[in-house]
Amino acid sequence: MSKTREYDAGTNQSKQRERLLLWLSGCLVFPILGLAYWIGQRYLPAGILLSGLAVVLAPLPALIYFRRDCRRLLARAAASDEEVVQLKLQLDTVRYRTSRLREELQAADRQARLSHQLTLLGQFTAGFMHEFNNPLAIVAGRIEVLLEERKEDRAICADLEQMLKETQYMTSIASTLLQALRRERGGEVFDASVPQKSLEDALEAQRPSASSRGVKLLLEASEVPRVDVPEHVVGEVVRGLLSNAVEALKERANATVWVRLEPYRTAGARVVVKVEDNGPGVPDSIRGHLFEPFVSQSTGRERLGLGLFLAASLLDMYDGRIRYEPRDGGGASFVVELPPARFTRGQPYHWFAGGKTE
Incomplete structure (x- = not known):
């Protein structure tokens, strides 16, 4: 603020000096007029010429002064415009940071709750x-x-x-x-499980409920190695997905759920299970939060929105993954990735050597 006052004071002093010089330069016209009058008495054309020259030179200092003043004002206007632009940029930055902080605060509050x-x-x-x-x-x-x-x-x-x-x-x-x-990794000792058996058991458990609602359950299983996930965990994840699919398909014509055990082609790759249905699919509004707790597509109070969260948590304990993707032709598709078990008694090294033992 003090710098601004000093700048304004210096500017005022400079203007006062310029005005004084302008008046002094304007006074130089009077000697020329006096000379023109004196010469005009002896030689009229020369007097007239000097008088015209005096008239022409009279506004010249003022024009020079106002030209310089105009340039100075234009420079100050350009500087002010640039300052305004900078202030707008700073204001936009502050608004953006404020918005980000507000979002982070809301996210932290949601996470705390x-x-x-x-x-x-x-x-x-x-x-x-x-x-x-x-x-x-x-x-x-x-x-x-x-x-x-x-x-x-x-x-x-x-x-x-x-x-x-x-x-x-x-x-x-x-x-x-x-x-x-609690998001704790399982520390129990277990045998590698056969995915196809877990899928068959889950389908049998859900078949009565599906039949009562007119939903067909189909299994398409390929030969895959054992997986390094307990059998009951695989079964629980698939049961939960089947239950959600059956719930979404109620009162729909040709309601069908497919459980597919994808062919195993690459040694060391994950074993992939897909649970697909021809229902309405998952709304875009909750796709990004499907595997968070207390997120449910159901409008009733019979579901807490913990099924997919628990499925993802269970799989995470054993290095498994689950994700959602829209199904071709309409509907939902949940992809479960399971880590293969290496060198077990039931499935030895041949799964990872590119062939099968006799």
């Missing part, structure tokens, strides 16, 4: 799992006793074996669910 919700959910799940596992273990033990007692009745034994299998599956998935919510 989400972390709080997940913390509460983890605490609730821990208590629920503790209470859930005890009666589940009792049910599994009782089914095993019934299998021994009714081993002569094959029909009943088949139902009991299916019930025991589902009970064991519930026990297995319950043991990893809490780890998934």
Whole structure:
């Protein structure tokens, strides 16, 4: 501010000096007029010529002064315009940074609330799992006793074996669910699983619900190696995707869900499972947040929006991936990538040497 005042004071002093010089230069016309009058008395044409010269020279200092003043004003106007442009750029930068900070603040606030919700959910799940596992273990033990007692009745034994299998599956998935919510990598020891078996079990579990809603479930499986993911995790992920697909296809004509186990062509590549349907697909508005918690396409309260989040969390524990892509011809397609198991007893090195053992 002080520099501006000093500049203005210097400018005023310079203008005062220029005005004084302008008046002094203008006074030089009077001697020329006096000389013209004196000469005109003796030789009239010369007097007239000097008088005309005086008239012509009279406004010259003023013109020079105003020309310089005009240039100075134009320079100041150009400098002011440039300063205005710079200020606008700075203002736009401030607005952009303010907008970014506001967005980051809102994102941080959403993340804080989400972390709080997940913390509460983890605490609730821990208590629920503790209470859930005890009666589940009792049910599994009782089914095993019934299998021994009714081993002569094959029909009943088949139902009991299916019930025991589902009970064991519930026990297995319950043991990893809490780890998934806490984003902890699984540390348990497990055998490499056969993807096709997990897909078949998941389809069988979902088939009654799909049939009641008029939805066809189709399996297209190719030969692939075992995967380095527990069988119950693969099954849980596929079951969740099937459940979502069946829910999206309710009351639609020719409703179909395809579960495809892609051909395995490159040694060391991931095993790919696709769950596709010919439903409405996923709206653009939530595609970027599909695998975040509490994001659901359902309008009712029966779904919390945790299914895809848990699927992604479970797969992340075992170096797996899941993504969404629109299906050709309409519908949704979820792609699950599973890491292959190397050098297992069931699938030895030949999967990674380009051929099959005899």
